[in-house]
Amino acid sequence: MIRVGIFGASGRVGQLIIHEIGVHRNMEIGAVFVRKELDFNLPEGSLVTNDLSAFMQCCDVIIDFSSKEATNALLCALDSTSSPVPCVIGTTGLDEQDFALMESCSKRIPILYASNMSLGVALLRQIVEQVAAKLTHADIEISEIHHRYKKDAPSGTALSLAESCAKGRKQPLNEILVTDRSKGARKNGELGIVSLRGGDVVGKHCVGFYLDGEYLEFTHNATNRLTFAKGALECAAWLVNKPPKLYSIDEVFA
Numbered sequence: 334m335i336r337v338g339i340f341g342a343s344g345r346v347g348q349l350i351i352h353e354i355g356v357h358r359n360m361e362i363g364a365v366f367v368r369k370e371l372d373f374n375l376p377e378g379s380l381v382t383n384d385l386s387a388f389m390q391c392c393d394v395i396i397d398f399s400s401k402e403a404t405n406a407l408l409c410a411l412d413s414t415s416s417p418v419p420c421v422i423g424t425t426g427l428d429e430q431d432f433a434l435m436e437s438c439s440k441r442i443p444i445l446y447a448s449n450m451s452l453g454v455a456l457l458r459q460i461v462e463q464v465a466a467k468l469t470h471a472d473i474e475i476s477e478i479h480h481r482y483k484k485d486a487p488s489g490t491a492l493s494l495a496e497s498c499a500k501g502r503k504q505p506l507n508e509i510l511v512t513d514r515s516k517g518a519r520k521n522g523e524l525g526i527v528s529l530r531g532g533d534v535v536g537k538h539c540v541g542f543y544l545d546g547e548y549l550e551f552t553h554n555a556t557n558r559l560t561f562a563k564g565a566l567e568c569a570a571w572l573v574n575k576p577p578k579l580y581s582i583d584e585v586f587a
Contacts, residue, residue: 335573336363337566338392338418340407341399343371346423349562350396351375357566364391368403385410394569395420398561401427408434417442419572421565423450425489439579445572447582448489450564453553454538455586458497461540461551465501468549471542472519473498478529478537486528487512494540495524 337354341347342365354360355376364380365371366388375381382388389395389410395418397404404424411417412434422435425448435444447455465473475498477491487495492506499506509524519525536555541548555561564582571585 335360335570336391336393337361337569338364338366338388338395340366340388340395340397341403341424342367343369344398346398346558346561346565348373349559350398350565353559353562353566359570360566363393364388386414389414389416389418392418394418394573396565396569397422397424398565399424401431405431405434408438411442412438417577419443419569419575420445421568421572422446423448423561423565426485427489436579439577441577443572443575443577443580445568445580445582445585447564447568448493449536450561450568450582451553451555452564452586453555453560454490454493455582457538457540457551457553458494458583461494462497462501464542464549464551465498468542468544469502471544471548472523474525474527474541474543476527476529476539476541478531478534480533480535481530483530486530487526488528488536488538490536490538491526491528494538495526498524498540 337360339347339350342351354362362376362379364382365375367381368383380391397407397420404422411420435446438444475491475494477488479488495510496506509522511523511525535558539550539552541550568582568585
């Protein structure tokens with residue numbers, strides 16, 4: 334049995350991961366890291382701790398859906414431990430320093446990062462990269478909608494889709510990305526992202542390729558967060574015996 338450590342257990346996806354482990358044939362909860370008391374029940378015998386060292390010792394793999402600050406603390410702990418634990422990270426809203434730390438840790442530890450754990454989004458990224466490479470004169474615009482409580486914008490998924498489009502065109506994303514349309518007409522070669530927040534929308538992303546006289550749009554709708562929990566567990570099972578490296582979800586579903 335694979336012992337899974339849940340970091341960020343009190344979040345929506347974290348709770349779903351705990352539920353899914355309970356019905357999984359080859360996984361069990363190794364430990365749950367919490368900063369405050371949990372307001373839901375765990376399987377009998379589950380270790381609940383706020384001690385990172387004790388937490389890591391009871392896990393074969395860690396799944397992290399927490400916050401920018403918590404993920405940073407976890408990475409620092411993983412980087413300093415003598416017994417590294419593979420880690421799947423799904424936290425969004427990370428910055429360049431966080432990713433630099435993640436890259437550094439991955440020299441000693443297998444780490445898989447994905448802003449979205451769904452198979453559909455993994456496939457969509459591959460598709461839009463190919464379309465961006467073919468439709469070189471199309472204007473690319475990405476729209477994303479999430480629930481009212483989502484803190485980061487644009488979403489990590491929207492940024493990853495934009496990165497795939499930029500890769501298809503062999504351009505650095507930071508040179509073409511626009512997230513503010515209040516400054517006049519669209520410039521040639523820009524890649525735009527617009528973010529909407531409202532209600533209980535789990536997540537919707539649309540990548541459009543707009544030409545004169547026609548356009549293509551590719552849309553992914555997440556209707557249940559369980560999709561992300563299942564995907565995270567697939568990634569965790571895949572990562573357990575991998576050598577140190579920073580992996581992407583594309584490699585899991587290749």
